[in-house]
Amino acid sequence: MYQAWAPAAGPRLRLAALAAVATAWPQDTPSWPKFPGRKVQVLNGTWQFAFLGDVPLSAGIEVADVATDAVEVPDAFDMRPEVPRCGCWPEAEACELCCGRGFGTFGSSQCWQALPEEDRTAGFEQCCGPSPLRYRRGVALYRSFVQVPAKSSGLLLFGACTLRCLVAVDGVFLADHSGLSAFNVPVPASESTLRTVTVLVDNRFNQVTHPVHQLKYDWYQAGGLIRAVQFHSLRGLVYLQAVEVFPRSAAEVEVDFRLSVAAENVQGLHFRWRFDDTAEGCSWQQWPTVSCCSSNTSVPDAKLWTPQQPHLHRLKVALLLGEELLDCQEVRFGLRTLEAKGREIRLNGQKLSLFGLNRHDLWSSAVLTQEQLVQDVQLLKNLGANFVRGAHYAQDQRFLDLCDEQGLLVWEEVLGWQNTPQDFADGIFMMQSLKLADEMVAASVNHPSVIFFGFFNEGRSDDPSPATEAAYHSMSQRLRERSKSSRLISWGSNAAANDRYLHYADVCSFHAYPAWYPSDAPGNLEEVKGIPLIWEAYGRYVAELFPEKPLLITEAGAGGLYGHHGPSEEKWSEEYQSLLMQMHYLSIFTNPSIAGLALWQFADVPIDRQTSSEEHRPRGLNNKGVLSLSRQPKLAFQALRLLRNRKEGEYFGLILPPEDSERLTGLFKV
């Protein structure tokens, strides 16, 4: 009965509404690159949606007659915010009114007048309660309509679609993608000028079909079209797949063009380009010509990209056949050099001291607004971080754009978490992981902020089996080759001296959680006191065995329940978390054999309650954030910020609550 308010009311009505939407997609891509040679439509907006439940995923699922609701994409259907679902009413304002408990137990009774008394509760629950799909797993249907020029082929760009997605256009199945990363789907031309994009999303775990997502991973893996979707109308099958810029010195770059497959058989293609073109669009007539597909060149008016002065250059490239413009792309890049030398990581020849946090691209949802991304970057800057480790998957391109602009250095890594010898011996797992590596590099290779490409977070790098060795070898080789050695390759290792594959890494990156695990054991001050010695031992080990590889600590930390206070010895208190995080900070930044630290972690994140108990991950969260889920600072954030932003000669030691100060100051001695 209460369905009367849902737009799913009748197919006729739905089509009318969508025709209006189809012409109104935004044209400006949410992130770099830009595509002045194409008709771009960003399909962020209203799509049709239906949850099909626990059905087998197959391209053959009949979806034509499925009743749908209207949802806003990007969307994580299992993490929709717990606010009134305004789709129940035609006008958004009505939703506040109808669900506002201030108007009565069931909101404004006016909204429900048409319903018989007994249906009102159910109606209210459906329209105003938390989304019934929250934390549900199964198959969901997304569908939208795009107006395109007649007979144009296209390209669908997915920022991310998780966990596994089948993509069809006009009912023709085109792609099957697994894992969190950006990917593109070529769309063949058709007579039709209104194309139907259908995506079937499966957010269930399946060790056979998409082993790159696993239930045990330590964060909530949301399902849906969780990042922007774009539809590009192309002028033909010959187009620029990518323009990749590799800085080779403070003024020189190597530029590669990647062309679509169809370009191979075409004679007479030529290229023009211009650096830092300020004109709109793609007025190539006056631009210099350049040959395909790789060239070394100096950048006119070259300015260095540094964390302090993150100067960004741009490059427009036009692909031409005779006088006809086939495609045009504009990329943004930064001029900087990067190397690992002895104990040091050097940017532009200067030693870096990296300090930052691990960050999941999650708030209470996996769909983040631009404002939330800006806030996260500001909080990192505010803390005094110059580094962020994007855990544990390819990053949102909007976030990397912000890092480029703000001079924040980034570690980006391929989806993975505590992967096992069984995973490494699984052909599907490896094939998907290598594909995710390719996609990550393709999406991120022009970001000067990204200085690391990583993979297999805390995988079993101590395992001697040939499959495991091959996995570490092939992933590091693939990332290195694909990025032309422009990034440092590493993985967050928790295998310490048992890690067998460090010869494949450019930098040794270790994780350890002294004085934290097992998290139900009481706080132990002796262990806390021992933290500097632990890092000292890691430092000595790497310096002796891998004298050419710098050492980073890419995870260390402790949980602290936001708002829970107690003495500094008490586990789960904000005080204990702050004490531990400071011990890591102080011992690492007084140790010349360690090049940097990324604490675990930036903010609390939702976990899957099916994998973690309340003792291990209270409140359904991984509570090791220095910020709460909604970005409220905990004591650790405040203390680290003071330590980090202190002036030369100011106090450098533990910052403790007055009542603990006398007892505990001596835990760390410079």
Ligand SMILES: *[C@@H]1O[C@H](CO)[C@@H](O)[C@H](O)[C@H]1NC(C)=O
């Ligand atoms: C959706 O696209 C708009 C316009 O390009 C952009 O501003 C916004 O950040 C995008 N949202 C996401 C989640 O990508």
Ligand SMILES: *[C@@H]1O[C@H](CO)[C@@H](O)[C@H](O)[C@H]1NC(C)=O
């Ligand atoms: C560009 O320079 C690099 C060395 O920096 C070299 O390996 C590469 O072959 C050069 N490419 C071209 C097209 O000359």
